[in-house]
Amino acid sequence: MLVIRAVKTDDLDALIEMARQAGSGMTTLKPDRKMLGDRVTTAVASFNESIPPEQRDYMFVLEHTQDGSIAGVCAIKGAVGLTEPFYNYRIGTLVHCSRELNVFTRMETLYLSNDLTGSSELCSLFLLPQFRAGFNGKWLSKSRFLFIAQFQQLFTEKIIAEMRGFQDENGVSPFYEGLGRHFFKMDFDHVDGLTAIGKKSFIAELMPRQPLYVDYLPDSAREVIGKVHTSTQPAKKLLENEGMHYEGYVDIFDAGPVLQGRVSELRAVRDSVLAVAVEGHAEDETEHLLVSNTRLTDFRMILTRGVPGATRIQLTAQELSQLHVQAGDEVRTLPLNPRKNANA
Numbered sequence: 001m002l003v004i005r006a007v008k009t010d011d012l013d014a015l016i017e018m019a020r021q022a023g024s025g026m027t028t029l030k031p032d033r034k035m036l037g038d039r040v041t042t043a044v045a046s047f048n049e050s051i052p053p054e055q056r057d058y059m060f061v062l063e064h065t066q067d068g069s070i071a072g073v074c075a076i077k078g079a080v081g082l083t084e085p086f087y088n089y090r091i092g093t094l095v096h097c098s099r100e101l102n103v104f105t106r107m108e109t110l111y112l113s114n115d116l117t118g119s120s121e122l123c124s125l126f127l128l129p130q131f132r133a134g135f136n137g138k139w140l141s142k143s144r145f146l147f148i149a150q151f152q153q154l155f156t157e158k159i160i161a162e163m164r165g166f167q168d169e170n171g172v173s174p175f176y177e178g179l180g181r182h183f184f185k186m187d188f189d190h191v192d193g194l195t196a197i198g199k200k201s202f203i204a205e206l207m208p209r210q211p212l213y214v215d216y217l218p219d220s221a222r223e224v225i226g227k228v229h230t231s232t233q234p235a236k237k238l239l240e241n242e243g244m245h246y247e248g249y250v251d252i253f254d255a256g257p258v259l260q261g262r263v264s265e266l267r268a269v270r271d272s273v274l275a276v277a278v279e280g281h282a283e284d285e286t287e288h289l290l291v292s293n294t295r296l297t298d299f300r301m302i303l304t305r306g307v308p309g310a311t312r313i314q315l316t317a318q319e320l321s322q323l324h325v326q327a328g329d330e331v332r333t334l335p336l337n338p339r340k341n342a343n344a
Contacts, residue, residue, distance in 0.1 A: 002071065002136065003322045004143045004301040006047045007059040012040050014070035015061075018126060026164060027195050028075070028123040039075075046078070047297055053154045054079040058147065059124065060299075062131070062140050065322065072127035072140045076147065079156060081117030087203050088113050088162075088258055091225070091248040094211065109211040116249065116258065120148075122161040125235060135288060135336060139303045141238050145268035146290050146334050147299065152263060159261050161239055164232040165254025166224040175255035178221025183207055191253060203252065225255045232256075241338055242267050272334040273309055279327040280314040282306055288336040291315070293323045300324055308335045 007015075012033070019031040030036070039057055046056035055078060062072035080086045090113040096105045122144055127137050148155055167173050176188045183206045184191050195203075214222055226246065228236050236259070244261035251258065263269060274294070282305040291313065292301035300323050306313045313333055315323070325331060 001065045001318070001322065002062055002303070003065055004060050004062050004140065006297075006299045007040055007043045007061050007073075009040060009044060011061055011070060012037055015040065015073060018070065018073060018128065021128065022126045026124070026126065027162075027192055029073070029126055030193060032193075043075070047299065049296065054082055054118075056154070060140075060143060060147070062127070062136070071131040072136070073124055074122075074126075074140055074144055075124040076144050076155070077121040077123060078154065079118050080121045080160075081114060081119075085203070086114060086117050087207075087252050088116055088249045089252050089255070090115060091214075091250065092211065094213075108214040110214060110250075111211050112207055112209055112252065113249070116158075116160055116260075118156060119158045119160045119260075120155040120263075122159065122239070135303060137234070138238060138336065139290065141235060142242065142268070142290060142334070142336065143292075143301050145242055145266055146272055146292050146301065146332060148263060148266065149268040149272040149334070150292065150294055150332050151296060152269065155263055157263050159244070159263055159266075161244060161259045162251055163236050163256045163259060164229040165251055165256030166227040167229055167254070173254040174218075174220040174224050176253050178218040179212070180253055188253065195253075207252070221255075226250055226257045228256055267338055268334050271309075271339075272332050273311070274330050275306075275311050275313045275333050277315050277320060277323075277325055277327055277329050277331050278312050279317060279320060281316060282314050289313070290334045290336060291319075291323065292332050293325050294330055294332055295324075298324055303336065306333060308333075 015036050016031050016033060019029045022029050042057045043059035045051045046058050057077050059075040061070045064071050089110040092109045092111050094107050094109050125141055127140055165173060173188050239259050243266040244259040246257045247260050249258040286305040287308055289304055289306040290301060291304055302319055302322050304319055
């Protein structure tokens with residue numbers, strides 16, 4: 001059986017091995033023991049509420065309870081850019097017009113921006129290949145939204161998710177090769193690795209502050225602005241179904257899109273409900289539900305079946321144990337899939 005839970009200190013080795021398999025482009029999940037060790041330490045402090053909300057980094061793992069192995073990871077940062085710069089490109093428009101020559105041109109531009117500073121961020125989503133079956137990936141990603149719904153007061157109203165940008169079959173980023181390499185003079189993986197461990201001052205030092213005309217970039221770079229990595233397309237669609245959308249911000253290295261949403265408009269906030277756990281087996285006419293306990297210090301979540309929106313939910317003795325709750329305790333539930341007539 002699988003359960004999603006708050007990360008623990010002794011998960012570090014498993015996370016490092018997972019980061020090795022994640023590959024390039026996942027800035028927040030690198031196989032660096034110090035970086036990941038610091039993140040786990042921060043995450044433990046976050047769940048224990050021993051650091052301010054804006055400094056928190058909530059990391060969750062998908063655990064296989066039979067052997068305690070870790071199958072996946074995901075995270076939510078309380079706020080980005082408050083202790084180190086947070087950069088994106090904002091896609092803008094510049095108009096050049098000459099009445100005398102009867103010429104009117106409208107050109108897309110890239111502005112180096114810190115506009116998203118202070119936003120809460122969804123990040124570090126990765127599932128081991130052997131577990132990419134059934135609803136595991138969907139459940140792991142959506143678990144963060146149910147956590148946000150339960151603890152809305154811990155997050156800013158704006159929430160963002162940087163999506164992994166397009167890479168070709170050889171793992172090359174056309175956008176970086178067409179733009180970034182000219183300024184940084186190093187390989188994409190090296191730049192991405194420096195960013196992952198917090199060394200970001202070189203961005204401000206080396207990147208031009210003036211707008212960059214998109215038309216000046218090679219075709220291969222222009223064509224991938226706002227496009228995601230092939231393996232990231234399902235994750236992007238899933239986040240969009242939960243209430244997030246693209247508003248013209250992209251990653252400065254690979255031009256992957258940054259999705260944005262308002263916490264108050266997320267499907268999980270609208271549709272999740274508190275219910276009383278009752279020991280028993282699910283009745284007929286049920287759907288797949290995410291069910292979590294309501295404790296920050298020992299947050300746990302399972303995927304089961306139940307009646308959406310009901311104020312009572314039948315859970316087996318094993319499921320109650322997995323959630324660390326007893327019959328009569330309050331839990332929060334959310335349908336795995338949006339309603340067909342929902343706007344999300």
